[in-house]
Structure formats: structure tokens, C-alpha cells
Amino acid sequence: MFSDTRAIWRIPGLALLLLWSNHLFALDVNISPDLPYVETAHEGKPFRVQRIQDENHVLTGGFTKTSRKCPPFCIQPLHVAPGVTTVGELEFLEFMEKKLNTGQGVVIDARTPSWYEKGTIPGSINIPFTSFDKETNEAVKAIALGKLGVVKKSGSSIFTSMWESVLKLAGNKNASSPWDFTNAKEILLWCNGMWCGQSPRAINNLLELGYPAEKIYYYRGGMQSWQILGLSVVVPTVK
Numbered sequence: 677m678f679s680d681t682r683a684i685w686r687i688p689g690l691a692l693l694l695l696w697s698n699h700l701f702a703l704d705v706n707i708s709p710d711l712p713y714v715e716t717a718h719e720g721k722p723f724r725v726q727r728i729q730d731e732n733h734v735l736t737g738g739f740t741k742t743s744r745k746c747p748p749f750c751i752q753p754l755h756v757a758p759g760v761t762t763v764g765e766l767e768f769l770e771f772m773e774k775k776l777n778t779g780q781g782v783v784i785d786a787r788t789p790s791w792y793e794k795g796t797i798p799g800s801i802n803i804p805f806t807s808f809d810k811e812t813n814e815a816v817k818a819i820a821l822g823k824l825g826v827v828k829k830s831g832s833s834i835f836t837s838m839w840e841s842v843l844k845l846a847g848n849k850n851a852s853s854p855w856d857f858t859n860a861k862e863i864l865l866w867c868n869g870m871w872c873g874q875s876p877r878a879i880n881n882l883l884e885l886g887y888p889a890e891k892i893y894y895y896r897g898g899m900q901s902w903q904i905l906g907l908s909v910v911v912p913t914v915k
Contacts, residue, residue, distance in 0.1 A: 705729050705906065707769065714769045716777055716799040718910050723798040725769065728906035739869070739900045749871045752896060756876045759889025763864065765905060768895050771864050772799055781862040782824055786875040787899075795909040797866065797902055802912075805867070805874040808881035825859040826887070853886030864893040869900030 703712045705727045713726035754762055763771065775781025776799050785792050785800040792802040806812060807820035818828060863882075867874035879892055903909065 703727075703729060705731065707907075708766065711769070714772055716772050718798045718800075719913055723908070723910060725772070725798050725908045727908075733906060735903055739903050744871055746871070748873065750873065752870055752873060752876050754896060756879050756894045756896075757883055757889065757892075760879060760883075760892045760894055761890075762894045762896055764895075764897065765902070765907065767893075768797075768864065768866075771862075771893060775862050775864075781864065784863055784865045784875075784878070786865045786867050786878045787872075788874075791868065791899075792912065795899075795911050797899070798908055798910045800866075803878075805878040805881075808878050808885060810881070810884075821855060821885075824863055824887075825861045827856050827859075829854055829856045855886055857886055857888055860888060860891055862891045862893070863887075864895060866895035866898045869898040870896055872898055 703726065706712045707714070707727060713724050716723055716725060756762065771781060772783065776783055783797065783800045785796045785802045786805040787802070788804050789802060792800075796802070801823065803820050803823065807816060821827075865875040865878055875894060875898070879894060882892065883889060899909075
């Protein structure tokens with residue numbers, strides 16, 4: 677009907693309405709100049725991630741604190757481990773659009789359930805950092821890894837065992853792992869902030885299990901940086 681967009685502007689009332697509607701729905705506080713928001717899903721429902729529009733808004737509560745006892749709340753390194761990519765908010769949102777929304781990636785809130793239940797970053801699933809500890813029950817570990825596309829290796833042949841030995845000698849950690857990372861998804865882990873060691877601990881334990889470092893992303897800023905920038909937080913349904 678409106679194949680020639682110039683026809684719209686020949687109708688003064690319609691042109692005025694379009695200009696008014698664009699102004700009405702435009703955001704004053706964008707994520708970046710060309711990015712007002714990002715669409716994703718949380719618990720199977722559509723969710724729009726954007727910044728708080730109240731320019732007088734200030735944080736309250738625990739994330740306003742500057743200092744915590746160290747240890748355990750010590751400043752974390754920018755690069756948590758070789759091969760693991762550290763990301764900021766824009767890279768996180770890009771991961772959300774290109775990996776999470778397409779089913780290729782998983783966003784992990786690595787905090788304990790009590791923290792998760794207070795509020796999380798939209799699209800995240802809660803897999804507590806302790807799930808990948810050496811001492812963790814194998815069944816619990818299997819359930820957690822299963823959410824990431826990882827399964828237990830089936831019985832191997834003599835040839836397979838010999839090949840794994842060769843790979844192990846060559847420095848391939850995955851070769852000796854009891855887990856099959858063939859279909860492992862790209863994962864982004866985060867916790868409370870630059871002073872929080874929960875997601876770094878989970879990442880290092882995942883690497884020990886054989887998870888490919890190139891498939892792991894670390895959001896160092898965590899919930900504190902996310903809230904400082906006024907980005908959307910969702911309170912999950914407690915089940």
C-alpha cells in the first residue's frame with residue numbers, strides 16, 4: 677500500500693502522527709547511540725533489556741558498597757584464564773542477541789540460589805559455582821553440564837583409548853576427560869562483580885573438566901556493574 681514512502685509525507689496528518697509516535701516511543705537513555713534496547717527471553721517469556729530511563733535514579737542496597745573484606749571478596753583479574761574471553765556490557769548484549777537468542781549459547785548466573793532469587797540478568801539460568809567443584813556429586817555435575825550440551829563419554833574402544841593417550845601427551849586436556857564436549861555450547865558466566873570469585877572459580881573448574889576455553893566468556897563486571905548502568909534486572913519465578 678505504501679510502496680512509495682514519499683506518499684506518506686503528502687498526507688500532513690499522517691506525517692505528523694508518525695513523527696509524534698516516534699518521539700513518544702524514543703528512549704532518552706539508550707544503551708549506545710544506535711542501540712536503545714535488546715530483545716531476549718527469560719523463563720520462556722519475551723523480555724526487553726534496556727536502561728532505566730529516570731536520569732535521577734541512584735542505586736540503593738548492597739551494590740552501592742565500595743569495600744568488602746578480602747579475602748574472600750578480593751578484586752578479580754581481568755583475564756581469568758588463558759583462552760577465556762572477558763567481556764563488557766556491549767559484548768554481553770551481543771552474546772545475548774547472537775548466541776543466547778539463537779540457541780548457540782547459555783548465560784550462567786553462577787551465584788548461589790539465594791542471590792539468583794533476588795534478581796538476575798534476563799536470559800540467565802542459575803548454575804551455582806559449586807556445581808563444577810571436584811567434590812561435587814557426579815550426578816549433580818552431570819545435570820549442570822547437561823544444560824551446556826555436555827554428556828558423559830560412553831565406553832571407548834582400544835583404538836580410542838590409544839588415540840586419547842596420544843592427544844593427552846600432546847597437551848590436550850579434553851582427551852583424558854570423562855566428558856564429551858563435542859556439542860558444548862558457548863557459555864557466558866557472571867556473578868556479583870569485580871570483587872566476586874564465584875564465576876572465576878566455576879570457569880577454572882570447567883577448564884579442569886576439559887571445557888574448551890574458546891567457548892567460555894567471563895563478564896567480570898557482574899551484577900554490580902550491570903546495575904550501575906541501569907540495565908534491566910528480572911526477579912525469576914522461584915520454583
